[in-house]
Amino acid sequence: DMTIPENLDSLLKQVTGFDEFREGQEEVIRSVICGHDTIAVLPTGAGKSLCYQLPVHALGGTVLIVSPLLSLMEDQVAQLKMKGEKRVAALNSFLAPKERSDVLANLGRYRYLFISPEMLIQPYISGRIKQLKLAYIVADEAHCISQWGFDFRPDYLRLREWLEALENRPPVLALTATASEKAIRDIADYLLMKQPQLFIHPPDRPNIAMELIGLDGREEKTEWILENLSRWKGPGIIYVQSRKRAEELADLLRSRQISAAAFHAGMETEDRILVQQQYLNGELEWICATNAFGMGINKPDIRWIIHDHLPPSAAQYIQEIGRAGRDGGQSLSTLLYSESDADTAAFIAMDDLPEPETVRFIGRCAAEGMDIAEAGERAGLSETAIRVVSYWLGRLGTEKAASQMESLAAGKRNEIIAMVRFAEGRG
Ligand code: ADP
Ligand code: MG
Numbered sequence: 001d002m003t004i005p006e007n008l009d010s011l012l013k014q015v016t017g018f019d020e021f022r023e024g025q026e027e028v029i030r031s032v033i034c035g036h037d038t039i040a041v042l043p044t045g046a047g048k049s050l051c052y053q054l055p056v057h058a059l060g061g062t063v064l065i066v067s068p069l070l071s072l073m074e075d076q077v078a079q080l081k082m083k084g085e086k087r088v089a090a091l092n093s094f095l096a097p098k099e100r101s102d103v104l105a106n107l108g109r110y111r112y113l114f115i116s117p118e119m120l121i122q123p124y125i126s127g128r129i130k131q132l133k134l135a136y137i138v139a140d141e142a143h144c145i146s147q148w149g150f151d152f153r154p155d156y157l158r159l160r161e162w163l164e165a166l167e168n169r170p171p172v173l174a175l176t177a178t179a180s181e182k183a184i185r186d187i188a189d190y191l192l193m194k195q196p197q198l199f200i201h202p203p204d205r206p207n208i209a210m211e212l213i214g215l216d217g218r219e220e221k222t223e224w225i226l227e228n229l230s231r232w233k234g235p236g237i238i239y240v241q242s243r244k245r246a247e248e249l250a251d252l253l254r255s256r257q258i259s260a261a262a263f264h265a266g267m268e269t270e271d272r273i274l275v276q277q278q279y280l281n282g283e284l285e286w287i288c289a290t291n292a293f294g295m296g297i298n299k300p301d302i303r304w305i306i307h308d309h310l311p312p313s314a315a316q317y318i319q320e321i322g323r324a325g326r327d328g329g330q331s332l333s334t335l336l337y338s339e340s341d342a343d344t345a346a347f348i349a350m351d352d353l354p355e356p357e358t359v360r361f362i363g364r365c366a367a368e369g370m371d372i373a374e375a376g377e378r379a380g381l382s383e384t385a386i387r388v389v390s391y392w393l394g395r396l397g398t399e400k401a402a403s404q405m406e407s408l409a410a411g412k413r414n415e416i417i418a419m420v421r422f423a424e425g426r427g
Helices: 009-016 025-033 048-053 055-059 070-082 097-105 123-130 154-165 181-190 217-228 243-255 269-280 314-321 341-349 356-367 372-378 383-396 398-425
Strands: 038-041 062-066 088-091 112-115 134-139 172-176 197-200 208-214 236-239 260-263 286-289 304-307 331-337
Touching: 009 048, 009 055, 025 038, 025 048, 025 055, 025 197, 038 181, 048 055, 048 070, 048 172, 055 062, 055 134, 070 088, 070 112, 070 269, 088 097, 112 123, 134 154, 154 181, 154 383, 172 181, 217 243, 217 331, 243 260, 243 286, 260 269, 304 314, 356 372, 356 383, 356 398, 372 383, 383 398
Parallel strands: 038 172, 038 197, 062 112, 062 134, 088 112, 134 172, 208 331, 236 286, 236 304, 260 286, 304 331
Antiparallel strands: none
């Protein structure tokens, strides 16, 4: 048994060189050191990484950080290494076989071990990790676990299977900036948390001004961007709906001698990492991106976020504008809005929301002994939608699950309208 240091300030100073904790950090760190399952909701830029980095220094052993995104993982490993930490490694599909076997050969030596959910459940790797002295397990960007998060990553659910199979489960720390009740319930649920300590600090970013510009369609938006880009300073991100639009805008900006690149999930991993790196290094002024860009990115001096479209949820919108001004400097977020945008956003939000009739159909199939996944495929549902249905069917039964779909659809629509009002109100 260990004694918990009265004062964590000296630990902070010794490990990071920082003089004081930022709001929210110390109590989260204390909770983890005390061995509690912990959920911390802290705004983007608040310093969540520190919450998982510090306790391991008091506890010893290895901290296992499960990360849903490759680029996020690479970024965090690079940051730790830059600060002089040598005992850090990442296990993901990006690793060359040689690197991977090096990491596995030295597994016990690492203080920080980052891993992707797919790697975690590979039997050999999983077996090796189970033999480690794990101080605690971290789920970063934990809202990706939630079925209703805009960033839902089915792969992340594998963490649960893995946790279930652990005999002596160490405490779990979940970190996210998304405070929706649903997301928090899902996180606690999926990570098998026992009475988690919950710390919530809602976002309050007075240094981000917001404006809403009413325009009529895509052409006008393009024109507005070209005419106004010099009005405020970069570096910036233009969030767009589609890969095609990302490419189109980036090309257009470059043709006007503005330093810009596209970023979307259709690009090769290497290209994405390159663009991200150039942007982080200040070699690129603008990123024209789909929502694939930005999660976990730590670039403190982003000055302007422009939305060329309306994101399908308020949580996504708030996360995206929250990437501006992490250094506290005055920043701007601009929503380019045309009348039909709310419909498009609602449509996209509901893309993975099955019709009540479909839920009933799948419920009947399941009652007859058919596999839910197979029934879902027959009904033409996406993989995400199948998981959604299977989740609600399991919890509520067929009838309640079907009506759940209706109230979720109505809720989505209201949320999107509220989001526009919100941007208007702060304009
Ligand atoms: P989040 O994950 O919450 O979005 P990060 O963990 O990436 O935020 O931290 C954002 C920045 O804040 C980083 O550059 C980090 O070094 C810095 N930071 C974190 N905690 C402190 C602190 N106590 N004092 C000073 N800087 C801090
Ligand atoms: Mg983070």
